[in-house]
Amino acid sequence: MDAVGFDSLTSFLDRRGCLRATVRLVEQCRREGRPLSALWLDLDRFRQVNESFGHLGGDAVIAKIAARLGTALAGRAEVSRMAGDEFVFLIPGCDRKHAEEIASDLLRAVAEPIEVGSIRIHPSGSVGVAVLDEQEDPLSFIERADHAMIEAKRLGGGRHVVSGDEQVPGRVGVLLAREELAIESQIHAALDCGGLTLHYQPIIGLDGRIEAAEALMRCHIHGESLPPAKIIPVAEKTGLIVRLGEWSMVTAAQHARRLRDQGFPTKLAVNVSRAQLTAPRFVEALYAAIYYADVAPELLELELTESLFMDISDVVQSNLAAAREAGVALAIDDFGTGYSCLANLKDIPATKLKLDRAFVRVLPEDRRALAVVRAMTQLGRELGMTIVAEGVETQAQHQALVDVGVDAVQGFLHARPMDGEALLGWLRGRQ
Ligand code: C2E
Ligand code: MG
Ligand code: MG
Helix, strand or coil: CCHHHHHHHHCCECHHHHHHHHHHHHHHHHHHCCCEEEEEEEECCHHHHHHHHHHHHHHHHHHHHHHHHHHHHCCCCEEEEEECCEEEEEEECCCHHHHHHHHHHHHHHHHCCEEECCEEECCCEEEEEEECCCCCCHHHHHHHHHHHHHHHHHCCCCEEEECCCCCCCHHHHHHHHHHHHHHHHHHHHHHHHCCEEEEEEEEEECCCCEEEEEEEEEEEECCEEECHHHHHHHHHHHCCHHHHHHHHHHHHHHHHHHHHHCCCCCCEEEEECHHHHCCCCHHHHHHHHHHHHCCCHHHEEEEEEHHHHCCCCHHHHHHHHHHHHHCCEEEEEEECCCCCCHHHHCCCCCCEEEECHHHHHCCCCCHHHHHHHHHHHHHHHHCCCEEEECCCCCHHHHHHHHHHCCCEECCCCCCCCEEHHHHHHHHHHHC
16 A cells, blocks of 8 residues: 555544534635535445455555545545545535536545455445535534435445435434434433433243343433433444443343342343344453353343344354353344244244234234234244243233243233332232
């Protein structure tokens, strides 16, 4: 790789510089009555390059592309490097038509093949274009370009999208992005200030024994409580789920130990997201949770959603195998709703199948749902699994499930999720 390319990287503005330049150019172009365009470029599938050639190799590729981009624009734009492979171009005097031409030039410049050692790679990029609106503030102007870039990626990359042309219009997209950002900052605050707790919902065997209790995350911050449905998707998108998941495992392991010490060796089931299982450090975190809590691994269970099994990578496979080897049980959560790949089901070392609430809700009237529940129960049974029905709210639903022959039930009819102290009381009450 040539040194010229590397030098080109240092000449760019950083994020802060980009914001300052945006504020300045927005003012200047408004004063002069000229248009202003922002182009946000992100290289497609760059992670692959980093994974194949290491980050230094990746940087060398970026430097080479950056040098080309500089040539393509020939001093017409202020250029910032927002992150590893993301660049923003601010172009004064540039209207939509002109901006689209420049976006095509940039994409052409990116797409020239690059030789790395003996391999020839064919890079591509995605560009989001925003043209400054009359009233808008500099930040949302830049955010619209970013959002349009994400849409270009969603459409498969190697193209540009102009803000406003997306399926979710730029403004709505920006508002959604802001809400996500607010949730992300609340998650950080909750992690730092103890705003997270686990509640536990008992899972009860039809023979009366306590099969397990499911640990469900609760987040209270600044007097507000955020349901998992809000937290988890944002945490997954931002990677925070890895920290949240580790916190859940540690907290549940400690509680399992506490229950055992009180004479209730109850298995606690922790929900695990796909993003956690694809992280190589998952196993270490799991082992650390077990070790520090000094709890038998048999008292922990991991609930995995079915969508995980659409494609099981080697990392996921080895993480699951390591969990099983350690003696931790695995359950398949929300079964029947996702992308059931029955072919994969046989390869997963799970011992429990949790039928989704969607099927239970319509029982017993819905005969077709009943038939599906019966078939899923049969399938699970043949694979040697324990069958749990989720979301049981009425006695009639409970009876239908008894008739079908599931092994255990979980739902508001039997017990709502409760805090750790209340669970202990509940267990004592059943003695
Ligand atoms: P899930 O794992 O399927 O958990 C069961 C959800 O159903 C819980 O919602 C529970 O409160 C609710 N539920 C239980 N019985 C009934 C019932 O009879 N009727 C109704 N209507 N609902 C019932 P919750 O606590 O809001 O959690 C929602 C989802 O968030 C969970 O679904 C799980 O996928 C995810 N989640 C919760 N905690 C965590 C966590 O620590 N980590 C991860 N990755 N995901 C979590
Ligand atoms: Mg669950
Ligand atoms: Mg579930």
